[in-house]
Amino acid sequence: MTEENKSTLTTMSRKELRELVRSQLQVLLERGDLQAAKTILVPVQPADIAEAIEGLPETMQVIAFRLLSKDEAIEVYEQLDSSVQQSLCEKFKRQEVIDIVDKMSPDDRARLFEELPAAVVRRLVSQLSPTERQTTALLLGYEAGTAGRIMTPEYISLKEHYTVGQSLERIRSLANVTETIYSLYVTDSDRQLTGILSLRDLVTAQLDQTIGEILNRDLVCVQTDTDQEEVVRIIQRYDFLAIPVVDSEQRLVGIITVDDVLDILQEETTEDIYALSGVQSEGDNYFQASLLTVARRRVIWLLILLLTNSVTGAILKMQQDLLQQVVALSFFIPLLTGTGGNVGAQSSTVVIRGMNTDEIRAMGPLQVIWREGLAGALLGTILGVLATVWATVFIVEGNVSIALSVGISLVAISILASVAGSALPFLFRTLGLDPALMSAPFITTVVDVLGVLIYFNLARLILQL
Amino acid sequence: MTEENKSTLTTMSRKELRELVRSQLQVLLERGDLQAAKTILVPVQPADIAEAIEGLPETMQVIAFRLLSKDEAIEVYEQLDSSVQQSLCEKFKRQEVIDIVDKMSPDDRARLFEELPAAVVRRLVSQLSPTERQTTALLLGYEAGTAGRIMTPEYISLKEHYTVGQSLERIRSLANVTETIYSLYVTDSDRQLTGILSLRDLVTAQLDQTIGEILNRDLVCVQTDTDQEEVVRIIQRYDFLAIPVVDSEQRLVGIITVDDVLDILQEETTEDIYALSGVQSEGDNYFQASLLTVARRRVIWLLILLLTNSVTGAILKMQQDLLQQVVALSFFIPLLTGTGGNVGAQSSTVVIRGMNTDEIRAMGPLQVIWREGLAGALLGTILGVLATVWATVFIVEGNVSIALSVGISLVAISILASVAGSALPFLFRTLGLDPALMSAPFITTVVDVLGVLIYFNLARLILQL
Known part of the structure; x- marks a missing residue:
């Protein structure tokens, strides 16, 4: 106007x-x-x-x-x-x-x-x-954890009409102020990224060739809002030394180099590993944090666990009459909750790690859950048989009914735990929550509470009480 | 002769x-x-x-x-x-x-x-x-997991008397057959590595300068038998694109590039994460393994846990008389073993991760164990007070003696768990075992068995039975 x-x-x-x-x-x-x-x-x-x-x-x-x-x-x-x-x-x-x-x-x-x-x-x-x-x-x-947040503007851009000789001259003059000279970016007059080439391409080309003749137009780039974990995956998949970051109009705004990716990978890994044990990660060095910070990062998960265990305790109280009659039933509680928790943790660990490394790609959620359920049934059967024999011989001395209740419960709990352990990460991802952070407390709750209920109801049935 | x-x-x-x-x-x-x-x-x-x-x-x-x-x-x-x-x-x-x-x-x-x-x-x-x-x-x-096993011989070596121009010519002729042309290695007539320079150094130098004038003699290199995790740490610390591998006489035998390091880091991380949940990693894609392989990798740890829980069960059996008299004591067993296991897992997770990322470097083992013990005491006190109040109000309905036994046991178990969780990784490392693989079963055993013993003995003392 x-x-x-x-x-x-x-x-x-x-x-x-x-x-x-x-x-x-x-x-x-x-x-x-x-x-x-x-x-x-x-x-x-x-x-x-x-x-x-x-x-x-x-x-x-x-x-x-x-x-x-x-x-x-x-x-x-x-x-x-x-x-x-x-x-x-x-x-x-x-x-x-x-x-x-x-x-x-x-x-x-x-x-x-x-x-x-x-x-x-x-x-x-x-x-x-x-x-x-x-x-x-x-x-x-640019939000935390996105490509925009970690990119650097220190890259070398070339134009298609430059000759190789001109480009080498430009690189020589910029080599001391730019983060990398090994990945070179070609933009048009609109700042749009039109191609990439490496210094290797340039070094092996003839001095009078133009950039337009030798550049690689098969672009792999990320957007400013691409998640940094995705950036790591792409750099890893393509063995890049750097990746260009563009805005929604394909205009080049920065690059991310492989050394930054290594640092991010380390940080993200620590976060994932900590999450599995319920420790909050804040991206700093845990061993330099104060005692209060250390406690604060760990107490939340312990409080959730306390709540979960309160529910389990309340359920045990409801079974007071049964426990009074057959005190031997209480000997197996740690075995059942412990094993259930562990089978669930194994399933959720492999699923969460599979999501993070993208190894799970080839399988749908239902297929993964079905497979984990089968594995749970198989493992539960092995453990159930062993536990029944052990309980019969050493603990309940011939009272096979109690031993059978324990064995059958172990099978049921293993299946329940492996299904919950593999299904909950998918559920949380669908809801937009971090599976690594959310899964563990829920799996423990499901397994402990339902596991104890299964055990006592089976025992009532088998002991006919 | x-x-x-x-x-x-x-x-x-x-x-x-x-x-x-x-x-x-x-x-x-x-x-x-x-x-x-x-x-x-x-x-x-x-x-x-x-x-x-x-x-x-x-x-x-x-x-x-x-x-x-x-x-x-x-x-x-x-x-x-x-x-x-x-x-x-x-x-x-x-x-x-x-x-x-x-x-x-x-x-x-x-x-x-x-x-x-x-x-x-x-x-x-x-x-x-x-x-x-x-x-x-x-x-x-070269054993698996060492630098010798992952190095590539496709590097470019230069001699000190070459001029920059000659070197660029050599790089140009080798660019298509070598893995990287960005890191260049200078060797003497004995093949010994005398210096490193980057293509960037070469590009910014004058064509008639010699390599001897511009190379960097401050060498960072690894030996053929250096552990690959150490290689990852060094590349990460120095932001290298590649690192030279030398034999015991400082003769250059190969290089390791950053893209291989990214793959190793991913594999090692999966191994660490799996180990925390007792899943064996074999460096392949878990989601492509057969059901039997999946079960095999998970069953060992579950069997160890079964054994541990058998011991806990046997200890509970020894306390039969007490459980018969005060059946309410059994309500709190999942709470005590569950919390103990988790406090222990938190401590061992941060210590093992600290070892892997070298963040723990600045602290001695005793200092770490002492700090974790303090954190355990602090967390145990918070949990103990809450559990005592909860047990008094909802479960044992005014029988403060039982609630107090639970609360005090929680404090003791938390301290025990955090000390064991932080000490065992150091012990295993000293013995030359992988802390990530060994710690979890032992921590569970220590915490479950000793925790239950502490609980029942405290209860006998407080209830005067």
Whole structure:
């Protein structure tokens, strides 16, 4: 739209309009109503938004800028003069601004903050140190654990019309300021990624060939919101040294290198391993944490277990009459709950690990659960027979009824545990919850409570009490 | 020694001597007495050994060659004419030979097979495909899980007197046959590694500089027998793309690249995670294994647990009189063994993970155990108070003595479990056993058996029975 068109839409002077928008924005931002602030900017011209933003108090400028849609953002950014662009970058680092954004829920941020235009991201992140990038990542709109959060802007991009010789010259000049020179990225005039090549390709090519002739157009790249675990899987599958990160319009915004992937893999693994034993991981060194932190990270899972065991205890109390008559039944409680818990843990461990490494891919959930159920039946039968013999000979001295109750319960509990252990991770994944964190407490509850119920009801039946 | 010296040592003709050695060797190798075969070769001249080896049946030639000491091996190898050298390489691949070596225990192999000379390794492994290398690794003398087993011979080596321009030309010509061209290795005339440089260093240098001027002499490398987990740690710590592997004389024999390290890390992690739940890992895809394999990998740990629980059951039986009088005591058995097992698992998990990631480095074992013991006491107190209140109100309805027995036992069991959970991994590591595989069964045994004993003795004391 030109200046003429705009003046037909309003009878206000442009100056009055800009002042109105500025004061509307300021009121709404002060009230924290970011949704409304975003809405009122929709019909306003980029040039007017730019002026309005420049008139806002410093901490509000960045927030207002982040409320713009992606298309608006690039236009407004271009309207700002370069000193204001520069000062906007500076403000991205300001703690008060980061604090405001940090208080928003991730959902709100995702709803309010659209992607930033690739040109702005490039400008912003290249001016930030890695640590600053870490802290301003929220403001950039990249959630923790996504590719956007771990990417670096220090890559070398080439154009298709460059010759190999020109490219080598460019690499030589950039080699000291870029993270890797071994993976090279080819973009068009729109910043869109059109191909990848390696320094190896370049070294083996003729100096007068053009990049367009030798680049690899078979792109493997990730989006800024791709989960970092997925990034690890892709780099691992393709044996890459680095992978490009693009926005939703295929514009190159950064790369992720294999050394960062190794660190992420280590961190994610620790998280998974800790989760299996009910220890919370916070990405730092456990052995440098204070005693209170250590206890805090472990107490939640123990409290859940206490609750579960309270239920089991209450069920045992309900069987008081039976236990009073046949005290020998209580000798086998640790055996039954212990074995059940372990069969369940084995099933859930292999399923959760299979999800994380993608080895489970080839099988559907039903197939996995069926197979684990069969394994549980097989293992339960082996254990049940052994336990029946052992109980008959050493513990109940010939009272085969009790021994049989124990043996049959072991089979039932093993099947129950392996089915629950393999089914719950799938259920939690479907519900969008982390299987590794959620499965263990539920499996213990199911196995302990149902296991004890099965045992006592079987015993009543077999002992005819 | 010259031909003259040797003839003074024996009155036999050289031909007779060679025939004698050949027939001695053949008899000993047929009897499988490799130690004796190794011994009789000690005083024999390399040239005679070479002739004797050539006269042996095909499958025995390689075995005899592998019995030579490193110094002898290089001399004998050089005495062989190049067609025999070539045929020796061929024989390294033969299945019968591999089978013989496979039957030897790793100790025997280590005792009998010295390192191969770097020149021979280079020649051998460069003629083998990666799969062949995998299968012949035993014969090369590299045990599973060591750097020698995962290294590749496809690297580029340079000499210090090369200019940057010459080096770039060499890289260009080798780029299609080598695994990486980004890490370059500089060796002297003795094959000893004297420095490393990256293609980045080369690209930013002047074409007429020599390699000697720009290489990095601050070497980080691993030995052929370095554990692969250590290789992962070093690559991770230094953010390397590849690491050189040298023999005991610092001669370069291969490199390990970061993409292989990612695969190893994944495999080792699966092993660790499986071990925590008592599932054996065999480095393949669990979801492609047969049902019987699945059951086999899980049954061992369940049988150990069955044994442990049998002991716990027997102890409960010994407390029969007490359980008969106060049946309510049995309600809390799952709570006590369950919580104990979990506190122990939490401690052992963080300690084992800390060992694997080296995060534990800064702390001595005693300091770690002390800290875990304190955490156990803190967690036990929280759980004990809650359990006492819960038991008093809901289960034993005012019988505070029983509730107190439960609460105090929980504190004692938590301390016991966290101390055992943190101490046992250190003990197993000191004994040269894998903490991840060994700790869990022992912790369960200690906690279950001692925990139940503590509980009943406390109850007798408090209830004055």
